[in-house]
Amino acid sequence: MNWIKNISKKIKPKISNLFKKKSLAPDDFWASCPSCSSVIDRNDIKNNYYCCTKCNEPQQIFPRQRFEMLFDNGEYTELKTPKTSSDPLKWSDTKKYSDKVKEARKKFDQDNAAVVASGNINSLPVVSYCLNQKFLGGSVGLEEGAAFVFACKEAIRTRSSLIAFPSTGGQKMQHSIFGLMMMPQSIIALQELEKEKLPVIIMAVSPVSGGVTASWVYGPSVFLFAESESTKIMFAGPRVIEKTISEQLPPDFQTAGLLLKKGFVDRIIPRKKHREEFSNLISILLHKQINKEDNLSDAQQQNPVHTKSTLSA
Secondary structure (H helix, E strand, O other), X not given: OHHHHHHHHHHHHHHHHHHHHOOOOOOOOEEEOOOOOOEEEHHHHHHXXXXXXXXXXXXXXXXXXXXXXXXXXXXXXXXXXXXXXXXXXXXXXXXXXXXXXXXHHHHHOOOOOEEEEEEEEOOEEEEEEXXXXXXXXXXXXXXXXXXXXXXXXXXXXXXXXXXXXXXXXXXXXXXXHHHHOHHHHHHXXXXXXXXXXXXXXXXXXXXXXXXXXXXXXXXXXXXXXXXXXXXXEOOXXXXXXXXXXXXXXXXXXXXXXXXXXXXXXXXXXXXHHHHHHHHHXXXXXXXXXXXXXXXXXXXXXXXXXXXXXXXXX
16 A cells, blocks of 8 residues: 555645646635625725725725825825834733734834824825724824824924824723823823814724723814714723613614714715815815815826835934
8 A cells, every 4th residue: 555655645746736826816816895794806995995895884904005095196204203112011911012012013014003104185284193903903002102192293393284093992001001191192292283273183993992082082173083884983892881881782882873973973984085075174274275186096096105204203
């Protein structure tokens, strides 16, 4: 029987390679919508502003993808944010938190969950702050909090509007009190923008929760919008609340649709309308004329320009 084993050893690798070569499409060619479970071509999703082509529900995207859609011609400058400790308490659970941070940095090419960029929307100057929810849950600690304060200061320095895209589980528990202290600092930074009469737009990206909801999402003089009616905006999770009040919550509890009816969200704006709606609002508030563009051109989507700032934080 040894001769059979010898033959199988020779032909097995060849058969495996044969099937690999006949793969019809790469693994990431198709995507499943988390909302309606439809299977869609990823290129179709991209061409639809990263929204499902069946139910139009916005899909999760990364900060740089958002900036490419947001700014004129996809051109923006990524700003260098202040460097602080990523692990002030030397936290460790199943593994060292510092190792988790290193892995996330390598995977997403970001120093932390927040990315700050500057550019124009229909020729109006804007500083944008965006959280990557896939970077350790988008949790806000020293680094992300310092980045938000920096974004506010940069908006004041350049006389720009601030547009923030929170998508987060809240303050970073691994930073304990250091993470919590970023909440009042963020409020103070927004108060400085308020003094300068500069517009602040918060576009909630599901989910938004915890200390971020309790601080700058509902900060002074901000316009709070959401991408869809299903966007989750909350402080505590529904299970925690149900156990506290011993009642069952309605299905639409903590969704932007219900919050809009109750006056806790100003408006729901589909992703494809962000540029138009943002520039219209900013131009009204600042009494400026704009070069109105309803939609991104194909060239803007396909040939974005991304530069990194050499400015020190």
